[in-house]
Amino acid sequence: MENYRNLNELRPGAIIVEDIYANTAFPIIRKGTMLEIEHLEVLDLFNIKRVKIEERIANRVQTEQREEEITNTISSDIEQLLENKISRTSDLHTMYKKAVNDYKREFTSWRSGVKLDIAKVRLLIMPLLETYMEHKKMLVVLNEYSNRKEYLFHHAVSVGVLTSALASELDYPKGTTLQLGLAGTLIDCGMAKVNAGLLEKAAFLTKDEFTEVKKHPILSYQMMQDSPLLRQEMKLAVLQHHERMDGSGYPRGDRGEKISQLSQILAVADVFHAMTCERVYRAKESPYKVAEMMKEEDFGKFDPAILDALYAVIGMPDVGDKVLLTNGNVGEVVSVNSNKPLRPNIKLQGRDDILDLCANRSVAIEKVVN
Structure with a gap:
C-alpha cells in the first residue's frame, strides 16, 4: 500500500515510491530509496513537506543489504x-x-x-x-x-x-x-x-x-x-x-x-x-x-x-528555465514575450503542446525551479 506522509511522520526504513525533485535537474532522492536519518535531513533542508512511501518498514537485514545502494542514491552532482x-x-x-x-x-x-x-x-x-x-x-x-x-x-x-x-x-x-x-x-x-x-x-x-x-x-x-x-x-x-x-x-x-x-x-x-x-x-x-x-x-x-x-x-524567467505554474503544472520556458517578460511560452512536462501564458491569464509562474 502506498500513501503520502508529512515529513514529521517519516521514519528510517520507509521506502520512497517516486523520485523527489527540489529545484534540481536530477532527483535529490530516487525512487526505491530506503530512508535513513541523512535522507530525512536532506528532505528538511530542501523544504520537502510530503513524500509518497510504501506502507511498510524494511527489516534491519534489508537495511544492511542496501546500505551501499542508499549511500549512492545521492549523486555527486546532488552532493x-x-x-x-x-x-x-x-x-x-x-x-x-x-x-x-x-x-x-x-x-x-x-x-x-x-x-x-x-x-x-x-x-x-x-x-x-x-x-x-x-x-x-x-x-x-x-x-x-x-x-x-x-x-x-x-x-x-x-x-x-x-x-x-x-x-x-x-x-x-x-x-x-x-x-x-x-x-x-x-x-x-x-x-x-x-x-x-x-x-x-x-x-x-x-x-x-x-x-x-x-x-x-x-x-x-x-x-x-x-x-x-x-x-x-x-x-x-x-x-x-x-x-x-x-x-x-x-x-x-x-x-x-x-x-x-x-x-x-x-x-x-x-x-x-x-x-x-x-x-x-x-x-x-x-x-x-x-x-x-x-x-x-x-x-x-x-x-x-x-x-x-x-x-x-x-529575476525574469529565461529560455531553458524549468518553472512551476500556479495550476501545479511544470514546464520549460521555450520562448519569451518581450512585452510581457513574466508570461513566456511554456512546454509542459509530459505533453507536446505549448502553453502561451499571454493567452492564458488565469495561469502564472509560481517559481523557477532549476
Whole structure:
C-alpha cells in the first residue's frame, strides 16, 4: 500500500515510491530509496513537506543489504548542490531567522512602552542587508520563510532586505541603500502602538478599525523622529510609505512629486512582500504574479522605474528555465514575450503542446525551479 506522509511522520526504513525533485535537474532522492536519518535531513533542508512511501518498514537485514545502494542514491552532482545550498541558503536562513526573532523581541518591548532604540534595530538588520546584496537570487523566496502567526516580524525584516535590494538596483550609493534598508525594517514599528487585537483579527477590519490601523505611519514617524541614527529623508519616507502616486494613499493623500522616491521604494517593497505572504485573512500569491499585478492592475500607483527594478530583483524567467505554474503544472520556458517578460511560452512536462501564458491569464509562474 502506498500513501503520502508529512515529513514529521517519516521514519528510517520507509521506502520512497517516486523520485523527489527540489529545484534540481536530477532527483535529490530516487525512487526505491530506503530512508535513513541523512535522507530525512536532506528532505528538511530542501523544504520537502510530503513524500509518497510504501506502507511498510524494511527489516534491519534489508537495511544492511542496501546500505551501499542508499549511500549512492545521492549523486555527486546532488552532493555538490547540497553543499552549495547549505553554504548559500542554510546560513542565510539562519541569519534571517535570528533577525526576525531579534526584531520580535524589540517590537514586544515597544508594545510595553520601551522607547525605540534604532541602534539595536540597525545591529540586527545590517548583516542581513549586506549578505542579501551578495545573494540577490534568494530574494524571490523571502515569502516562503514567513508564516501568518508571526507575519508582522517577518514582514519588517523582509521589507528591509527588499528595500535595500531595490535601492541597489536603482544605483543608489551603498550608504543610502543601507539607510533605506534600515528604514524599511522600521516602517511598521508604529504598529506596536496600535491595538494588538486589530493586527491579529482574521476577518476584514471595520471602517473604524481600519482608520485606527492607518495611523501607524504617523506613529512610526513619531517613534523615530528624535533619533540621529536615521536621516531625515528616511523618516519622511517612512511617513509616506502608504502614499500613492495617484493620491489614493494615506495618511495625507499626497500624490506625484510630493512623494519622495525613497518612500516609493519602501511602498513597492512593502506591498510586494505583503501580497506574496500568507496572512490571517488571505492566502499567499506567486511573487511573479504579484509583480505583474503591481505593474498592470495598480498602474498609476507606483513609480514605473521602481517596478522595473522589482522585475530585475526577482529575476525574469529565461529560455531553458524549468518553472512551476500556479495550476501545479511544470514546464520549460521555450520562448519569451518581450512585452510581457513574466508570461513566456511554456512546454509542459509530459505533453507536446505549448502553453502561451499571454493567452492564458488565469495561469502564472509560481517559481523557477532549476
